[in-house]
Amino acid sequence: MSAPTGPAPAGPATGSRARTPAVTARALARRRRREALGRFVREYARNRAGLLGLASLLTIGALALTAPLFVDQAHLTVTGAPGDSYQPPSREYPLGTDNFGRSVLDLIVWGARVSLTVGLLATFVSVTLGTLVGVTAGHFGSSGGLGGRIVSTLLMRVTDWFLVLPTLVLAVALAAVLPRGTGTIVIAIGLTVWPPTARLVRAQTLAVEARPYVERARALGGGHTHVMGWHVLPNVMPVVLAQTTLLVATSIIAESTLAFLGMGDPTTISWGGILESARTAGAISAGIWWYMIPPGLAIAVVALSFTLCGRAVESVINPRLRGQS
Template sequence: MTTETAKGDAGARTAGPRALARQRRRQSVVRFWKQYRTHRAGLAGLIALALFALLALTAPLTFGSDVAGVTGAPGQPMESPSAEFPLGTDRFGRDLLGLLVWGSRVSLLVGLLAAALSVAIGTTVGITAGHFKGAYATVLMRITDWFLVMPTLVLAIALATVLPRSLGTVVLAIGVTSWPTTARLVRAQTLAVESRPYIERAKALGGGHWHVMSRHVLPNVMPLVLAQTTLMISSSILAEATLAFLGVSDPNVVSWGGLLQDAREAGAVSSGNWWYLVPPGIAIAVVALAFTLCGRAVESVLNPRLGVGR
């Protein structure tokens, strides 16, 4: 027995239940980080996300809050990159670097909120369908199948068109149309968990439906939910960019997809103004790739049997 293990056992004997639970959670986090940092691709993705998050949080300090204003723009329309404007200007003469940094706030926020809503719906549907079974599960799974076969983007566009044009509408449109995959995965994991003997013992000791689902099933499916969340964020960011590019998002809010839509309307493709198109496109691709790398690394740590490459 090592010294650290002996100290941990001695602390466990003297600590109360809550302190012991906190200690175990801390140890789990430490073990997770030690395994995660061995995945070089996941670590690179995490560093990239940290840089984008830092840029988004410091945007008001570095570029001010009036960077999106059309009146009083600092440059001439469609200026090429220069020392004053490293990424050039848009059709209104606004600094594209400032717009790109400000757009990261909206794109990341919408991606996170939409992914959280999608995973929450999918987890709820998956756990309840796997637990209750019968007619209830059959109806839920048929609804899930219907959403699976329908084009997600078409449903999101239809929903965003009917509702008022705002960021909340975009989050709702993405969240309520992208949950079926999570529901299917969580239901399969729930069925596997509920077949274990300790679930039968919990029911025999008087554990109700809520107790079984919240205390036994949910903790066992949380690793899958966490990995699915990181993967869903990249899909949500791409979906938000697509909706903004198609013009169904809030036109008064700067986002990466909105910048691409502005570039299309300004004729940047035909006129060869690459600085209007390339930076937001690269930003979307890099963030989506970073979240995907983090998701694959998390999935590999939580489920080593997947054999995800490092």
């Protein structure tokens, strides 16, 4: 008697069909990210102020990156300056020279490298610290039980303590205690301007934690790390991005202030250091305006450009602000 015939058991084809939904889900996620990025670019392109700030930053950044190609580093030293001291602006020196005969234009272009680097690194330290504190405090404050609420309260009280302290005074104190150098300035600024980011991220975290899909993730057994890393952090990143662009301007101004007060590295050239050298050399009383005004304008232009970019990003992220941009 022959065995009954029937459909052959599913082999590798079944596994292939089982893997199809996962591949489709990943492709769908990538497509949604591309669409979201395209919407962001289109909305940002409608903001003229944001485009102006972005163009200004790209130009200044390009000059800073390519400075070694057209600025002779030997001419930036005190002993290797080619010109005479305090020459007014001319064809050879468009922004004049300083008290050592160095070109002020070369100093400003080279100083952009240090000022932008310190501003970006200090902002990275500040935003990273503020995001970690804000996400942790918001998550455990809403779903961590009694112990979590205690951790959240302690973190926010520390944040409030840093928030009420004068930022400049604290930065000067840290810069005076630590060894002088560019790294010290980065740490001093990064450890003093993070509290506003922490409070902003905490508020956004509390809003995300109240959404239904986060509650479902907890019900399915998602732990604290899973919820914070996969559900909370991606949803607070737009706010963090907008806060980052705004903090870079604050960090650059803080670096210039510390350098102007003599807390920076005297061996490096930065915009604040140029202002401090001009003040020490008596450029204000001597009427050497080309030594004081250009570095101040450079600081103002970069700070304004980052602020314009930050406001534009904020208006794209928050639809209620689009009509006000």
